[in-house]
Amino acid sequence: MSLDHETCTKCERYSKEFNKRNNSLCVHLEVTCFNSIWDEEKQKPRRPSPELKKKKKEEIKRSVSALRNSLGGQLLVHLEGLSPEDPSQGNFDEFIDDDLQTIINVDETFDDVYYKKTLQEDPEFVVIDIEPSSTIIITDPKTKFIIDKGFTPDSAQALRFFLKHISYQQDPHHSEVKHRQPFLNDETIQTINEKRDIQLKGFVFNDITKEQKKKEEILRDPEQFVDHLWDLRLPLYVTAFAKLKGGGSYILGIGEEEKKFSTVIKGQTFQYMSKSFEVHGIELPTEKYPQIEHLIEQRLKGGMCSIDYKGESLDWNDIHITAHFHDIIEEGRVLLEIVVNPITGVLFYDNKGPEAYKVEHREPFLKCTRCELKDIITSVTKH
Numbered sequence: 001m002s003l004d005h006e007t008c009t010k011c012e013r014y015s016k017e018f019n020k021r022n023n024s025l026c027v028h029l030e031v032t033c034f035n036s037i038w039d040e041e042k043q044k045p046r047r048p049s050p051e052l053k054k055k056k057k058e059e060i061k062r063s064v065s066a067l068r069n070s071l072g073g074q075l076l077v078h079l080e081g082l083s084p085e086d087p088s089q090g091n092f093d094e095f096i097d098d099d100l101q102t103i104i105n106v107d108e109t110f111d112d113v114y115y116k117k118t119l120q121e122d123p124e125f126v127v128i129d130i131e132p133s134s135t136i137i138i139t140d141p142k143t144k145f146i147i148d149k150g151f152t153p154d155s156a157q158a159l160r161f162f163l164k165h166i167s168y169q170q171d172p173h174h175s176e177v178k179h180r181q182p183f184l185n186d187e188t189i190q191t192i193n194e195k196r197d198i199q200l201k202g203f204v205f206n207d208i209t210k211e212q213k214k215k216e217e218i219l220r221d222p223e224q225f226v227d228h229l230w231d232l233r234l235p236l237y238v239t240a241f242a243k244l245k246g247g248g249s250y251i252l253g254i255g256e257e258e259k260k261f262s263t264v265i266k267g268q269t270f271q272y273m274s275k276s277f278e279v280h281g282i283e284l285p286t287e288k289y290p291q292i293e294h295l296i297e298q299r300l301k302g303g304m305c306s307i308d309y310k311g312e313s314l315d316w317n318d319i320h321i322t323a324h325f326h327d328i329i330e331e332g333r334v335l336l337e338i339v340v341n342p343i344t345g346v347l348f349y350d351n352k353g354p355e356a357y358k359v360e361h362r363e364p365f366l367k368c369t370r371c372e373l374k375d376i377i378t379s380v381t382k383h
């Protein structure tokens, strides 16, 4: 059996038949995955499991993007258990259309790309005709772009522009960059604020017993401390800062809080809510510093990959990311700053690079496989 996901004998039969004519992939989907089940006892509908929904949505997205990246084809969706008396496919459309829409390029419409019909021989099957894409569809770019308020929403599109733009430049815009120094010192701490190259993260846990215990464990164990940085999305910020002309700093130990500010407008006094930053630091024992530093480097190195503007792999020695422990508030309380220097290329927080799929022939079925990084870059820069 070479299909790498859930299937059934019906799915297999139609896959074989369709593959004789076209590229086709099949997704097996029970109707209860997108329709609520009526609970007779409680006399109310029970919603489908969110985990199953997520898994199936990802499978569909992978399959559709693979077909679009492989000269188009057909996606067969087996709606197992569909009642012959149920005329509506509204819930199924709601289940998949938003995902299908994310696999469309800016110069296309939904109607250009997809055509859905019910299979005449078996109404449990929906067949979606899928047009090929003129440029490779990246389902997850695995790299971030940042604006002052946070990450840009469409990083796949941003990555495409970034790679295309700079691949034609003789002298990439990063060439003027100098070595970035740690941002924090006795002066900068006074007016600290978040902006595109400064990301502040609190190390605050509620004083509920369980949370307090978790905090103590994290402070004791460097492995857990670094896990916590990953939970706070350190690798994502690293990839974003590496694209800024001046790099960036990720700082742990400064939290954001809501605060009231008094003001007067047209003679009227009132208060409004805004944000302020609280420097609280971390009670981290000095002897843990070297191990934490080492673990951060090892995990970044192992979990990332990078390319220069020609699409060639960059040496890790050309990437400068350093950890600094600042003892500037009071003794025993530290602020951790990860300084990220810009690189002449792109960093990804996945060691395989961006996620894009293609269809591969594996007898007797077709299979979705992940595209190689070099093929993605060639395709993006060529179109």
Ligand SMILES: [Zn+2]
Pocket: 007, 008, 009, 010, 011, 012, 027, 028, 029, 078, 080
């Ligand atoms: Zn099936």
